[in-house]
Amino acid sequence: QSVLTQPPSASGTPGQRVTISCSGSSSNIGSNYVYWYQQPPGTAPKLLIYRNNQRPSGVPDRFSGSKSGTSASLAISGLRSEDEADYYCAAWDDSLSAVVFGGGTKLTVL
Amino acid sequence: QVHLQESGPGLVKPSETLSLTCTVSGGSISSYYWSWIRQPAGKGLEWIGRIYTSGSTNYNPSLKSRVTMSVDTSKNQFSLKLSSVTAADTAVYYCASVPRIVGANGYFDYWGQGTLVTVSS
Numbered sequence: 001q002s003v004l005t006q007p008p009s010a011s012g013t014p015g016q017r018v019t020i021s022c023s024g025s026s027s028n029i030g031s032n033y034v035y036w037y038q039q040p041p042g043t044a045p046k047l048l049i050y051r052n053n054q055r056p057s058g059v060p061d062r063f064s065g066s067k068s069g070t071s072a073s074l075a076i077s078g079l080r081s082e083d084e085a086d087y088y089c090a091a092w093d094d095s096l097s098a099v100v101f102g103g104g105t106k107l108t109v110l
Numbered sequence: 111q112v113h114l115q116e117s118g119p120g121l122v123k124p125s126e127t128l129s130l131t132c133t134v135s136g137g138s139i140s141s142y143y144w145s146w147i148r149q150p151a152g153k154g155l156e157w158i159g160r161i162y163t164s165g166s167t168n169y170n171p172s173l174k175s176r177v178t179m180s181v182d183t184s185k186n187q188f189s190l191k192l193s194s195v196t197a198a199d200t201a202v203y204y205c206a207s208v209p210r211i212v213g214a215n216g217y218f219d220y221w222g223q224g225t226l227v228t229v230s231s
């Protein structure tokens with residue numbers, strides 16, 4: 001059972017917009033930055049969003065992050081086949097004094 | 111661009127100690143903090159802990175009693191030791207860099223390719 005809660009799966013067709021949610025609590029998302037990682041099959045995770053809504057250099061602006069209260073969301077617009085991957089949210093938890101991850105969401109592009 | 115490479119035995123016997131090293135290239139080890147993260151097959155990511163080049167560490171409370179991290183700045187390497195392993199410790203182990211900025215907890219900007227460690231007799 002992960003500290004941060006994500007839906008196990010999401011799907012969309014090419015060109016669509018999909019969102020992936022990440023729910024936490026006041027000790028993690030509510031008081032710290034949220035990060036998002038993309039992990040295509042068989043590869044290492046890659047940083048997608050940092051500090052709630054910032055994109056590292058090289059990440060397309062189709063990817064966006066937001067945070068409100070104790071929840072965060074990752075939005076992917078103009079869905080492409082190469083977006084098919086697992087997506088993880090992460091945040092620091094003040095109570096646990098640890099980085100906590102969501103359980104991951106498997107995105108399927110239909 | 112920072113490049114990270116994990117190395118170490120791929121097979122460890124139950125009750126023994128898992129030892130991994132991460133070699134940093136393309137940047138100074140002193141420019142970042144360093145973390146270990148693991149992922150059992152078909153499952154999610156688990157943060158193991160982090161180390162600063164000063165040697166200061168923070169470990170996941172769930173693993174704290176068994177984890178030791180160290181850093182060797184002369185070799186641009188940092189290491190993980192996990193003692194008393196069981197089959198539940200079988201996973202892909204990743205090393206990752208953490209920028210030296212305020213609020214960077216959870217911020218892993220470069221990752222190694224990962225190394226599979228299997229715990230089995």
